[in-house]
Amino acid sequence: MKILVPVKRVPDPYAKVTVLPDGSGLDTAALKFEINPFDEIAVEEAVRISEQREAEVVVVSIGKAECEEQLRKALAIGAHRGILVETDAALDSLGVAKILKKVYERESPDFVLMGKQAIDDDANQAGQMLAAMLGIPQMTFAAKVELLDGGARVTRETDAGQETLEAPLPCVITTDLRLNEPRYVALPGIIKARSKPIETISLNDLGVEAECRVRVMKLRPPAPRQAGRRVQSVDELVEALREKGVLGS
Amino acid sequence: MTRALAVSLNVGDAEPLAAFCQALGVPYVLLAAGGDSPADLGAEKVLRLDGDIPPADALAALIAQKADEFDLIVGVAHMAGKDVMPRIAGLLDRPMVGDIVEVLSAAERRFLRPIVAGNAFAEVEVSEGAFVASVRATAFKSAARAGDSPTETESAPSQGATKRVSVSEAEGGRPDLAQARSVVSGGRPLKDAETFEQLIGGLADVLGGAAGATRAAVDSGIAPNDLQVGQTGKIVAPELYVAAGVSGSTQHVAGMKDSKVIVAINTDPDAPIFDIADFGLVMDLYDAIPQLIERMRG
Numbered sequence: 001m002k003i004l005v006p007v008k009r010v011p012d013p014y015a016k017v018t019v020l021p022d023g024s025g026l027d028t029a030a031l032k033f034e035i036n037p038f039d040e041i042a043v044e045e046a047v048r049i050s051e052q053r054e055a056e057v058v059v060v061s062i063g064k065a066e067c068e069e070q071l072r073k074a075l076a077i078g079a080h081r082g083i084l085v086e087t088d089a090a091l092d093s094l095g096v097a098k099i100l101k102k103v104y105e106r107e108s109p110d111f112v113l114m115g116k117q118a119i120d121d122d123a124n125q126a127g128q129m130l131a132a133m134l135g136i137p138q139m140t141f142a143a144k145v146e147l148l149d150g151g152a153r154v155t156r157e158t159d160a161g162q163e164t165l166e167a168p169l170p171c172v173i174t175t176d177l178r179l180n181e182p183r184y185v186a187l188p189g190i191i192k193a194r195s196k197p198i199e200t201i202s203l204n205d206l207g208v209e210a211e212c213r214v215r216v217m218k219l220r221p222p223a224p225r226q227a228g229r230r231v232q233s234v235d236e237l238v239e240a241l242r243e244k245g246v247l248g249s
Numbered sequence: 250m251t252r253a254l255a256v257s258l259n260v261g262d263a264e265p266l267a268a269f270c271q272a273l274g275v276p277y278v279l280l281a282a283g284g285d286s287p288a289d290l291g292a293e294k295v296l297r298l299d300g301d302i303p304p305a306d307a308l309a310a311l312i313a314q315k316a317d318e319f320d321l322i323v324g325v326a327h328m329a330g331k332d333v334m335p336r337i338a339g340l341l342d343r344p345m346v347g348d349i350v351e352v353l354s355a356a357e358r359r360f361l362r363p364i365v366a367g368n369a370f371a372e373v374e375v376s377e378g379a380f381v382a383s384v385r386a387t388a389f390k391s392a393a394r395a396g397d398s399p400t401e402t403e404s405a406p407s408q409g410a411t412k413r414v415s416v417s418e419a420e421g422g423r424p425d426l427a428q429a430r431s432v433v434s435g436g437r438p439l440k441d442a443e444t445f446e447q448l449i450g451g452l453a454d455v456l457g458g459a460a461g462a463t464r465a466a467v468d469s470g471i472a473p474n475d476l477q478v479g480q481t482g483k484i485v486a487p488e489l490y491v492a493a494g495v496s497g498s499t500q501h502v503a504g505m506k507d508s509k510v511i512v513a514i515n516t517d518p519d520a521p522i523f524d525i526a527d528f529g530l531v532m533d534l535y536d537a538i539p540q541l542i543e544r545m546r547g
């Protein structure tokens with residue numbers, strides 16, 4: 001069995017990210033970069049599957065050369081091999097999905113496991129688009145994944161609670177935060193990952209062009225929300241809320 | 250843009266979709282696939298799908314078949330919309346602008362959307378041609394009433410390759426989190442599910458509102474998943490948001506910052522939640538909430 005796991009390089013989710021004064025981008029100078037947390041969960045899940053049964057976990061990242069760091073991290077978690085699709089072109093989620101489609105066709109995995117959302121663009125689109133373009137089922141926002149004979153069962157989060165879906169393989173499964181807690185990677189894992197193979201390829205090699213039809217023109221900082229005042233007691237709070245007219249009566 | 254297909258997947262979707270189409274000045278057809286389908290929001294036509302709505306593959310295929318007449322297909326950016334709208338975009342090879350909070354220019358096809366957990370807003374432009382969009386319901390709250398749209402029905406498609414084998418929905422009783430006029434959210438210090446229900450649920454009930462939770466509360470099993478508010482949970486903007494035992498992480502704040510009045514109850518006077526709260530009460534929630542419930546009852 002082969003599992004394809006896309007991983008994106010994103011700013012540290014716990015860092016305070018700000019907009020450059022001229023609005024041309026995010027101020028990334030002082031930021032650490034990590035694997036997108038949802039993708040790290042996908043890597044963890046794929047590696048756990050490979051520990052239960054014969055399976056190869058192939059991780060792929062699209063972007064500049066420094067994405068190799070995130071591929072190495074994924075290899076340290078336990079993925080077997082990496083592919084770096086090197087490009088500095090701007091891409092929207094549809095553009096990412098088109099590149100992933102080519103990688104999919106080259107690798108013919110049994111299924112794709114990936115994050116539901118990149119925490120920088122917060123799009124939540126690429127997995128669904130990839131599944132659509134491949135004409136295969138999707139099971140998004142997975143909180144639990146079970147492999148069946150020739151298929152998969154996913155318990156997923158919905159607006160009103162949960163539901164369980166089943167689909168035949170191949171399919172695309174996207175991860176939610178509750179799927180698992182990625183392991184802490186100790187030094188031996190990191191050292192071992194150094195000797196695992198990473199292949200660097202270009203868009204040309206894949207026969208695909210960079211596409212970005214949703215262009216970011218400018219960034220703005222969020223409108224500041226002013227801190228109000230401290231109240232000293234529950235009575236004072238209730239009084240203040242009544243004055244604001246938000247208590248209904 | 251000349252004509253839009255607005256896809257209503259949950260109750261409460263029709264109004265923000267109408268408000269968005271009105272803001273763009275584009276006529277629209279409302280397709281109700283599980284969502285509501287009022288006839289007084291100026292739609293050219295309301296088309297209702299009767300029967301069980303199938304998982305995303307079959308539903309997206311049906312909508313994509315209808316796409317020729319529409320150069321914009323729009324839904325609401327909740328879980329159901331996030332599941333199905335990008336699949337439609339992928340099937341049709343149309344670009345997608347998600348989580349729109351403002352139409353900056355209909356002529357230039359320029360929209361505003363939050364990124365990096367609301368730490369920035371991106372002005373994006375979508376290229377010529379048809380596209381797909383999703384909107385934040387909290388940003389398009391009210392639409393003008395107009396007309397009496399003719400309603401047609403058609404049967405919902407059957408399931409495709411993906412089968413729904415079971416559904417478990419929290420029992421109702423409280424208003425829907427996304428629609429409620431007030432929301433009371435609890436975080437990690439709520440000990441267990443029973444305490445959460447008693448304090449957070451109890452205050453929500455006396456306020457006639459909904460209960461919400463942080464990821465920390467959901468992860469430790471104190472609150473059900475569908476109550477999570479934030480970057481990766483629900484986006485809410487009620488009249489009143491009470492955050493009790495919530496530190497105010499960027500990811501949580503991304504889901505509630507546009508609430509009209511925010512109240513924070515926290516024992517730590519330096520908790521970041523106080524930076525965005527209209528009223529901050531430095532107090533143990535185990536003292537404050539029972540008192541609040543008492544006062545509201547009285």
Ligand SMILES: Cc1cc2nc3c(=O)[nH]c(=O)nc-3n(C[C@H](O)[C@H](O)[C@H](O)COP(=O)(O)OP(=O)(O)OC[C@H]3O[C@@H](n4cnc5c(N)ncnc54)[C@H](O)[C@@H]3O)c2cc1C
Nearest residue numbers: 436437438463464465479480481482494496501516517534
């Ligand atoms: C990719 C990603 C996505 C995420 N998405 C979300 C999301 O959608 N929503 C979300 O909520 N989080 C999300 N998180 C998690 C987020 O970063 C925080 O960890 C989480 O919001 C913290 O929850 P909390 O405020 O309940 O807990 P804590 O941060 O532990 O805060 C608890 C607070 O309670 C106070 N307190 C303790 N005891 C009492 C008491 N007796 N009375 C009053 N106050 C008390 C403490 O002072 C503290 O401020 C995400 C994280 C990542 C990495």
Ligand SMILES: Nc1ncnc2c1ncn2[C@@H]1O[C@H](COP(=O)(O)O)[C@@H](O)[C@H]1O
Nearest residue numbers: 006007062114115117118123124125126
């Ligand atoms: N540059 C990239 N390289 C590899 N995977 C990506 C890239 N961009 C997005 N993805 C994948 O697509 C998912 C959804 O991304 P998005 O649609 O941007 O929110 C992410 O969680 C990743 O798994």
